[in-house]
Amino acid sequence: MQKPKQHHDSxxxxxxxxxxxxxxxxxxxxxxxRIAAEVLLAHVLELRRLDLYLRYDQPLLDxxxxxxxxxxxxxxxxxxxxxxTGRAEFWSLEITVSPAVLIPRxxxxxxxxxxLALLPDGTPQSMFEPGTGSGVIAMALAxxxxxxxxxxxxxxxxxxxxxxxxxxxxxxxxxxxxxxxxWFEPLAAEPSFFDMIVSNPPYIPAGDIPRLQPEIARFEPxxxxxxxxxxxxxxxxxxxxxxRHLKPGGYLLVEIGFDQxxxxxxxxxxxxxxSDVTVHQDYSGLDxxxxxxxxx
Numbered sequence: 288m289q290k291p292k293q294h295h296d297s298x299x300x301x302x303x304x305x306x307x308x309x310x311x312x313x314x315x316x317x318x319x320x321r322i323a324a325e326v327l328l329a330h331v332l333e334l335r336r337l338d339l340y341l342r343y344d345q346p347l348l349d350x351x352x353x354x355x356x357x358x359x360x361x362x363x364x365x366x367x368x369x370x371x372t373g374r375a376e377f378w379s380l381e382i383t384v385s386p387a388v389l390i391p392r393x394x395x396x397x398x399x400x401x402x403l404a405l406l407p408d409g410t411p412q413s414m415f416e417p418g419t420g421s422g423v424i425a426m427a428l429a430x431x432x433x434x435x436x437x438x439x440x441x442x443x444x445x446x447x448x449x450x451x452x453x454x455x456x457x458x459x460x461x462x463x464x465x466x467x468x469x470w471f472e473p474l475a476a477e478p479s480f481f482d483m484i485v486s487n488p489p490y491i492p493a494g495d496i497p498r499l500q501p502e503i504a505r506f507e508p509x510x511x512x513x514x515x516x517x518x519x520x521x522x523x524x525x526x527x528x529x530x531r532h533l534k535p536g537g538y539l540l541v542e543i544g545f546d547q548x549x550x551x552x553x554x555x556x557x558x559x560x561x562s563d564v565t566v567h568q569d570y571s572g573l574d575x576x577x578x579x580x581x582x583x
Contacts, residue, residue, distance in 0.1 A: 300343065305328060312324060312359075317362060330374075332351060358371050370506060378427035380426055380430070382453045383456070394569045399428060413480075413483075416438070419450055422463065430457070438474075488521035488525060489521050491513065493516055499512075518547065523554065529560075530561070536581060548566040560582060561580060
């Protein structure tokens with residue numbers, strides 16, 4: 288990367304390096320260049336973003352400047368900010384992330400909201416989340432519903448390690464049980480019936496992945512993105528197996544792509560095990576969650 292030039296009598300202060308980095312990111316087509324610069328510099332200096340402006344004239348030490356330049360290099364190569372810092376936020380929860388797990392999206396909060404609307408207060412409930420990734424969906428629901436007990440699984444041991452770290456960091460180890468395995472495999476050893484099953488499965492058509500933003504296509508885990516040739520492979524599996532693990536009247540909720548509402552809804556209807564198929568929209572009015580109820 289191009290190195291910022293400076294004179295010995297003009298040190299790189301916080302404000303000066305933020306301005307330079309913002310312009311550099313803009314010239315390389317980086318999204319939200321000012322925010323990216325602030326987050327990365329705050330990470331390197333171990334400060335809050337607000338503190339950057341309270342200390343705007345503070346000069347950077349040589350080691351700090353060297354570490355910050357490395358984060359700039361990585362971001363210009365389109366590595367996501369969350370992977371560079373190792374941190375992300377979802378549902379007001381700060382969590383650890385790595386390239387082993389998807390970076391949580393704001394749209395996924397619609398899945399959490401739909402689940403919360405169906406879970407009663409004051410009554411113990413059970414939930415299963417296959418493909419938990421970072422564990423953040425299970426954690427968000429557990430923080431809102433103190434009587435909810437959750438089993439969460441993932442086929443990736445690296446993802447389970449991240450989820451375990453996040454669950455411990457937020458003191459939820461007694462209510463979220465992690466299991467290793469693909470989809471419903473972790474439930475095979477013992478009969479398990481849940482009040483709710485929630486999942487954010489891979490739903491992007493395989494052929495579309497190379498055309499996604501480089502931050503996604505090059506850095507996020509493909510196994511968590513690839514929904515097969517038509518993007519619907521995971522839904523076929525979920526709808527064909529979830530009824531074996533739901534209580535009568537229990538709910539299955541899945542996140543979907545913005546253009547998949549009709550196809551996923553029709554698939555749910557044809558499965559024959561569910562009723563009350565409902566499609567929920569996200570904050571932009573796009574289809575985002577399909578909700579099904581297990582037949583009595």
